[in-house]
Amino acid sequence: xxxxxxxxxxxxxxxxxxxxxxxxxxxxxxxxxxxxxxxxxxxxxxxxxxxxxxxxxxxxxxxxxxxxxxxxxxxxxxxxxxxxxxxxxxxxxxxxxxxxxxxxxxxxxxxxxxxxxxxxxxxxxxxxxxxxxxxxxxxxxxxxxxxxxxxxxxxxxxxxxxxxxxxxxxxxxxxxxxxxxxxxxxxxxxxxxxxxxxxxxxxxxxxxxxxxxxxxxxxxxxxxxxxxxxxxxxxxxxxxxxxxxxxxxxxxxxxxxx
Amino acid sequence: xxxxxxxxxxxxxxxxxxxxxxxxxxxxxxxxxxxxxxxxxxxxxxxxxxxxxxxxxxxxxxxxxxxxxxxxxxxxxxxxxxxxxxxxxxxxxxxxxxxxxxxxxxxxxxxxxxxxxxxxxxxxxxxxxxxxxxxxxxxxxxxxxxxx
Numbered sequence: 387x388x389x390x391x392x393x394x395x396x397x398x399x400x401x402x403x404x405x406x407x408x409x410x411x412x413x414x415x416x417x418x419x420x421x422x423x424x425x426x427x428x429x430x431x432x433x434x435x436x437x438x439x440x441x442x443x444x445x446x447x448x449x450x451x452x453x454x455x456x457x458x459x460x461x462x463x464x465x466x467x468x469x470x471x472x473x474x475x476x477x478x479x480x481x482x483x484x485x486x487x488x489x490x491x492x493x494x495x496x497x498x499x500x501x502x503x504x505x506x507x508x509x510x511x512x513x514x515x516x517x518x519x520x521x522x523x524x525x526x527x528x529x530x531x532x533x534x535x536x537x538x539x540x541x542x543x544x545x546x547x548x549x550x551x552x553x554x555x556x557x558x559x560x561x562x563x564x565x566x567x568x569x570x571x572x573x574x575x576x577x578x579x580x581x582x583x584x585x586x587x588x589x590x591x592x593x594x595x596x597x598x599x600x601x602x603x604x605x606x607x608x609x610x611x612x613x614x615x616x617x618x619x620x621x622x623x624x625x626x627x628x629x630x631x632x633x634x635x636x637x638x639x640x641x642x643x644x
Numbered sequence: 645x646x647x648x649x650x651x652x653x654x655x656x657x658x659x660x661x662x663x664x665x666x667x668x669x670x671x672x673x674x675x676x677x678x679x680x681x682x683x684x685x686x687x688x689x690x691x692x693x694x695x696x697x698x699x700x701x702x703x704x705x706x707x708x709x710x711x712x713x714x715x716x717x718x719x720x721x722x723x724x725x726x727x728x729x730x731x732x733x734x735x736x737x738x739x740x741x742x743x744x745x746x747x748x749x750x751x752x753x754x755x756x757x758x759x760x761x762x763x764x765x766x767x768x769x770x771x772x773x774x775x776x777x778x779x780x781x782x783x784x785x786x787x788x789x790x791x792x
Contacts, residue, residue: 451673466673546725549723550727553688553690553714553720554714554738554788555711555741640706640710641709642692643690643692
């Protein structure tokens, strides 16, 4: 079980045939995406190699500061990615809400998951903290991106409904209730769907990774179940925090639409 | 009941002082874009004047809670939005927004009769014509029984 096949340079190179195949397809079809495909493949390769070396170093020299720094960089990069994606579309108040909800939602779930569920010791054990933080932050980032998209869309296309509700004496909270609920639904749906298909439609990445590296499947499954619930919690907490604070940014102190 | 004193809103409005009395019909006239709707929107605090003040029964609107004020002085919009449900749901909507209990169907039908909208409560509100939507919106406001 523990005989892991080490992938050599040649073997990894062979995997790049997939990239060539995709490039061939888009070229034949005249879809102009060659540049993006090449760049993203190169970026992915370089980023992972770099992270690999960093992780080797960090795992060999566990240090609370280094672990915290890695998690902070992850959260910061996730926030940067979201803000960059909605450049020019978000008010600065909504940006602050995104920063807060991403930080609060992910960090509190990471802490709960590692300290209460997995009970790692010492608390900064990078071998656990880094991958768990990565999964919770990554999924929350996707969730909040969908959430921000749906919220901005709802507040634009349904603006006259919100306005009508205000005219009828609704509080901003009541006036945006439906938009908020629809947004939460849209943002949490991918997570729920992935739980439904899990184990049947696909084997999740972390479990596959653990099994490939020699962990007994039942242990890998226990971890996967726990992390999936952790992801669900982190995504939900991040989105609901964003929405509860976010809708207020569309109104001024006089309860008027901005 | 309403007094507008030295009101300006952005660059649209430069109104002379105006008084709107209770139980009187006041009409605002002017070319489109001159700010008639803006004045109405100021009266129920959907917008606030950039300069000057609006008084409601002698009190500056700035000092009043916007939501409470809108519940007392309800405005009917030119092109009212209809919620994506039945006529009954639309009639309930305003009351629910104000945390009031909706009356039985019989009372709803009476209000529909009053505004001349001969439709079933279960009809889809989105299928109404513009004129019918206006009447539905009027019925919705009547049910709220506002002061203004």
